[in-house]
Amino acid sequence: MSHRFLKYVLEQHTAIDKKLHDTFIDQLLKKEEITQGVEWIETFQNHVIEHFMMYQEIEEFKDEHLTLPHGEVGRTYTFTLDIQQFPHLKIKTIEGLEPLGLSYDAIQGTITGIPLAMTSSKIEIVFSHQKAPTQLEKKSIYFMVNANPKDLWRNLPSDSSSLYAQPDTMSSTSEFLNRKLVAASKRGRSHAHVGAYRDDAYCHIQLTEEWGLLAVADGAGSAPYARQGAQWVTSFLQDYFQEQEILLTLDTALAHCALPEQVAQSIAVTPELTVAFSTCISSLFSNLKEQVKQSNLQLEEIHTTLxxxxxxxIDQGFLFLSYSVGDCPIVIYDDTLQKATVLNKLDVGEFGGGTRFITMKEVHEEPIIHRLHVFYTPHFSYLFAMSDGIYDPKFGTESQLMQTPAWTDFIADLQGENEDDIKVDFNDDHQIAEQLVAWMDFWSKGNHDDRTLIVVY
Structure with missing residues (x-):
């Protein structure tokens, strides 16, 4: 290095014959003051180069296009800044986060917090280079906080004094056979936004002779009094099956069914059961026709699924007799077997996506056996009945209802593994109904229908 430097000096600043350069350089390097001077120059040169490199890295970082994921008002925000391509830089702090409800952890390199308001704000990244740790530099970037989609929806109360008014939310708990039951129905955002009514309805009742009933009805959004249609069908069933004679008829019909030995499976529908349910559904339809006649309505005005x-x-376990029109699934889930069984056939696909309603005359002209199902199981962990306000966002398709991962995810969701950290505690008898209502407020883009869920556990 010294030889090369001195040669450069001779070439640039003297006219000495180049043939003599090496001789002169050797003589110069024998002088201590010359070697010390050259070493100092080399050290200074390296020092200058290091500073140039430091400033280059600082400026490159300032010019780097650095973006932060957008935040959302009211939702936990966590993001770790990755500056591995700038190994000699250290972020000291980030100015401007506190007013937004956020903070920066310099050790973890992470921005965390809950954004307070919608904004597009400039924040300052304060950093330094390891060669000049006290020399602070700043890089400006913009941080966007979007509105919480939930906040864009109004929650206008429905008119409690109007015809066929019903509460916007309802919930209940009860004993059910040898289990417990929790149920809730919540008006969807699409209805709440305009102050419309909840069109879903449900019922559940512990009957005599070890019988129990639960039902879900989803009134058609296109029918002006669908909410009353849903209320009429569920109320009818609740009253109908409280008749002791009806339950005795069902017990007699079940006596003709061959039960399997401790193996969960469907059971053939006997003629006796077909007659019993035909009588029930025929009576229900007659009741609906009488109700609309007395109310000066048409059946199309109260369209509802059921x-x-x-x-x-029973001694060997449980029997389930199900009937449905529409797309409200009824499902049992067994934790031990990790298996879900859909107890009813949904009116999807077969009818080109068109919903069928219990209020349609043509439904009652079909053989009832296509809609009646009997299932036996020695045990179960959960029994679910839900409207499509739950089914659509949480499962999406009918095939997903039969997939174990979808159900383990759904149950985990109920137990608090969700972005809102809302838990339905099945060990909390006092708060569980309120917890289920709160859980039902989950956000799912494009899914804003009424939500109804009954859980037997």
Whole structure:
């Protein structure tokens, strides 16, 4: 290095014959003051180069296009800044985060917090280079906080004094056979936004002779009094099956069924059961026609789906008798076997996506056996009945209802593994109904229908 430097000096600043350069350089390097001077120059040169490199890295970082994921008002925000391509830089702090509800952890390199308001704000990344740790530099970037989609929806109360008014939210708990039951129905955002009514309805009741009933009805959004249609069908079933004679008829019909030995499976529908349910559904339709006649309405004005299941506790386990029109699923789930069984056939696909309603005359002209199902199981962990306001966002397709991962995810969701950290605690008898209502407020883009869910556990 010294030889090369001195040669450069001779070439640039003297006219000495180049043939003599090496001789002169050797003589110069024998002088201590010359070698010390050259070493100092080399050190200074390296120092200058290091500073140039430092400033280059600082400026490159300032010019780097650095973006942060957008935040959302009211939702936990976590993001770790990755500056591995700038190994000599260290972020000291980020100015401007505190007013937004955020903070920066310099050790973890992470921005965390809950954004307070919608904004597009300039924040300053304060950093330094390891060769000049006290020399602070700043890089400006913009941080966007979007509105919480939930906040864009109004929640206008429905008119409680109007014809066929019903509460926007309802919930209940009860004993059910040898289990517990929690149920809730919540008006969807699309209805709440305009102050419309909740069109879903449900019922559940512990009957005599080890029988129990639960039902879900989803009124058609296109029918002006669908909410009353849903209320009429569920109320009818609740009253109908409280008749002791009806339950005795069902017990007699079940006596003709051959039960399997401790193996969960469908059971053939006997003629006796077909007659018993035909009588029930025929009576229901007659009641609906009488109701609309007395109310000066048409059946099309009260269109509603219906799914119900009668549960019977027997010595060998449980029997489920289900009937449905529409797309409200009824499902049992067994934790031990990790298996879900859909107890009813949904009116999807077969009818080109068109919903069928219990209020349609043509439905009652079909053989009832296509809609009636009997299932036996020695045990189960959960029994679910839900409207499409739950089914659509949480499962999406009918095939997903039969997939174990979809159900383990759904149950985990109920137990608090969700972005809102809302838990339905099945060990909390006092708060569980309120918890289920709160859980039902989950956000799912494009899914804003009424939500109804009954859980037997």
């Amino acid at each position: 799914a119900f299941v009668l549960c019977k506790k």
